[in-house]
Amino acid sequence: MAGFLDAVLLQAGYNAALVTIGATLLGIAAGTSGTFLFLRKRALVSDAMAHATLPGIALAFLVMVGFGGDGRNLAGLLLGAGASALIGLYLVDWIVRHTRLAEDAAIGAVLSVFFGFGVVLLTVIQSLDRGRQAGLEDFLLGATAGMLMQDAVLIAVGGALVVALIVILRRPMTLVAFDPGHAAALGLPVGRIDLAMMGLVLAITVIGLTLVGLILIIALLIIPPVTARFWTDRVARMLLIAGCVGGAAGYLGAALSATAPDLPTGPIIVLIAAGLFTLSLFFAPRRGVLAAVLARRRFQARVHWRQGLLSLARAEPIHDPLTLRILRAAGAIRPDGVATDKGRALAAKSLRDERRWDIARAIHQDTALTGRYDGLTPIEEVFTADQIADFDARIGAPQPVGAA
Amino acid sequence: MPERLRLAADDGAMLSDHADVARAALSVRGMTVSYGEKPALFSVDATFPVGAMSAIIGPNGAGKSTFLKAALGLVPMVSGEVQFFGQSLAQARARIAYVPQRASVDWDFPTTVIDVVLMGRYRSLGLLRRIGRAEMALAQEALARVGMEGFANRQIGQLSGGQQQRVFLARALAQQADLYLLDEPFAGVDAATERAIIAVLKDLNAAGKSVIAVHHDLSTVVDYFDHVFMVNVRAMAQGPVASAFTTTALSQTYGGRLGAGQLDQLHPAGS
Structure with a gap:
């Protein structure tokens, strides 16, 4: 308990404090960008995108090892993750546009194929001599133990950048989410605004991999906005509340996991967010049970x-x-x-x-x-x-x- | 010099044609739009005069809404050319306000009436400018014009269909445009709302603005509009209501879908 208090007060060591700050910023960024994802009714696309990162991570590892480098270089792994997530996202889009399949079917197909391929690659890597200590499976559920300072800085800076971009783009993204036809008639580039929104979500997914893991990052994108929806009927306030919910979940979750390194970080963060959601579900004024x-x-x-x-x-x-x-x-x-x-x-x-x-x-x-x-x-x-x-x-x- | 004479005549024709286009609020040449293989609109020519109250009428699936969307670049054209006030869409964009069908959005969206109206001010607000007193006053005035001044802070999910339509019209009014394009503004609204909307549109028209509305109620065409465009995949007839809204044109546009008795009740020109 004293350890947890120390972690909450950012007194549990320099690294732990940095991770906690990073997780808070990630939570704020995920909650706010998830709000637009939710309002645009594209929440599940982000799940396909997150699962599609796995083969990219594994391939990036293999390539880096192949060139004789250290396969665990985080920047390299995240680059691979981002690239394969982008391919997954493009495939979902392509299937919807060029076949008669609906988006949910396309999401299911892309998600399972990419994830399955990624798991196969992980198994191959584990059988390699050099792959034993790779720790790539940490990307599934997130882990802060052994996180380097530069990793925490990457998360914090990335999260702050995403929040800044959302503040700049909130008006056009709101217009497009509410009435894309009217927005286009006003001259807004609807396609590019949607692309920017998905780009922000992609950034959150990639920088959240180390903390929350690819299986649960969707929870950090979606639970804060649906929690916020219980409390308000205005987009601006919903952004604020979703940011607070995500930030609180990231902050408390990272502090808890710093105290008990055996617990996976991602699930703890998600459970705290889910707790806030449950409270809202029952006790929110007007929309609560x-x-x-x-x-x-x-x-x-x-x-x-x-x-x-x-x-x-x-x-x-x-x-x-x-x-x-x-x-x-x-x-x-x-x-x-x-x-x-x-x-x-x-x-x-x-x-x-x-x-x-x-x-x-x-x-x-x-x-x-x-x-x-x-x-x-x-x-x-x-x-x-x-x-x-x-x-x-x-x-x-x-x-x-x-x-x- | 017959050769030169013919050229001069061509020139003259082109000039007068150009002047005609400049006088039109919206002019469309050869518009073809298709969803898949089947054309929704085929080679449609249409001209809507500046300062007119124009109706677009035709049976269900005739491409009325598609016509507006294609003109606004919301759905791609296979071929065709569109001009607003003799300019391209990009040049004239600030002079055009569009009112989509109200069923096209999710009314449980977390926003209030005044926020929706303020969306009409996006072009002057841009990304970051704060909503000042002038912008707010404009939005409030637009709400008052549609009789919804007491509803500014209401969540949009609590509105009736007619009130939703009024809010959409207020958002368009806030744009302070010269041309208003409305997609079925009277569909599923109550009688009081229909009266309120037509009063606003007639006020706009009296102030020299142009109105083009997709309309489905043939019995009110003569009362509400002075110009009519009839379409059923192809352009069927167009012109002033007094001369173009004829029984012949209607039965051509609607095929067998209108009974002779219905046509007689409309009292269109020439019947």
């Missing part, structure tokens, strides 16, 4: 309130105890069940709104509107003034209520 349960109960109360008022308006007897309690609490009826002046006024208004809603629902077929027909949402919040005037014109003049 708990909020949904509470909203359902509020909705129940609203239904009783509306039914009670309508019964008052139509001078019908009310028997339901919950309805009576709600009406009494709001001062719409006296303890003996007789409507107050306030109750009568509210009842008249609700009857009129009911007629407006009848007409509204006959005209508007949208679920977005009928879903808001819950009795207590003022109709003025759902429709514009001219729309309501249109309903009123169809109803006719206001009628006295409760006369019959």
Whole structure:
């Protein structure tokens, strides 16, 4: 525990501190670039890309050994990873454009073929004399033990660069993700912006290989944005929250793994991100599960309130105890069940709104509107003034209520 | 000197043709677009006058939306030439606003009404400029013009179909264009929204702007528009509504799809 505290406070040695900072920056960069991937609905493409790095890593190792160098040179391995990921990405694109296969099928095909080929190459390397200590399998799940300082610097600088590029490109990427047709009509180079987005994701994948590993990097790209989506309805805030979630996961995960070097870094980072996701899933306001349960109960109360008022308006007897309690609490009826002046006024208004809603629902077929027909949402919040005037014109003049 | 005379005449014809193109908000020559082997549009010529309210009509699958998309370079043309105000698309881009079909986007996208309208200001905002008070005022004014001023901070997923269409129109208004290209602006909207949209479009038209809309409701063509272009893969008829919107042209465009009774109810010119 003391070790973990030291790691969190960046006191567990120079290298550990550097790795932690690198992982934080990587998490921020992955969360923000993943946000656009998610909004553009291309999340799974990044999984194919990540798995496609494996043969590149293995081939780069073999080439470097073949030229008599040290096969473990990180820059060389990452270059190989990037090149084969690019080929994988291009293949997915090519299959979608030139065959009748859909993108998910293309992703599945490319992912499994590249990964399978990579595993075969890894097995071959392990059987070589010089390959025993290569440690290439660390790229599968990530490992920080034995990470050199220059590696940590590479991750930190790469992550910072990606974040900077996202800040610069956030506006065009948002436009393209929301409405590519309109963006193209404005003159935005949609193809090149998509390419830039995939390029950023490729960079994250490659520099994240050492920390998170190629199998789980997709989690760091996708979990932060889906977590952020629970908390906000605006892209700018979603970027900020996704960056924080990714950064926190990277920071805590790297610190934990510095304390317990036997644990693989990638899965720990991903588990922490998943924990934040689960918290959001349950406790986020409005979009969370708990909020949904509470909203359902509020909705129940609203239904009783509306039914009670309508019964008052139509001078019908009310028997339901919950309805009576709600009406009494709001001062719409006296303890003996007789409507107050306030109750009568509210009842008249609700009857009129009911007629407006009848007409509204006959005209508007949208679920977005009928879903808001819950009795207590003022109709003025759902429709514009001219729309309501249109309903009123169809109803006719206001009628006295409760006369019959 | 018959040779010279013929050249002079050719010159004159070219000049007048050029002047004609410059007077057109959109002119298209020989546009052919195909999805796979089957042409969606074949060798279409069309001219839309500056300052007109123009409708593009035709049956389903006739290539109406494709015509707009190809003119805007959103789908590739196999052949053809497109000019806006006598200029190329790239030169005239800032003068054109496009309103796509609202079903073409995901309305659960995390954005608010005002943010969507501000997207229309991208050309002046660019990559990094902060959204200033002037830009914000422009966007608010565009929202007010479509009757949605109270909805600025609403999440777009909470809007009705008609309100979504109004937001799309507001985004186009914020572009302050000279030519508005709308793809089925009245499809699936309520009556109040249809009235609001047509009022905005007529205001634009009164201010000298040009409007071209893909339209599907033949019964409102005469009320809403003054120029019509009928298309069914090929260009079928075009011209002022008063003279070109005829029963003959309609039955040619729609083939057997319109009954004689339906045609009579439209009261087009010449019937």
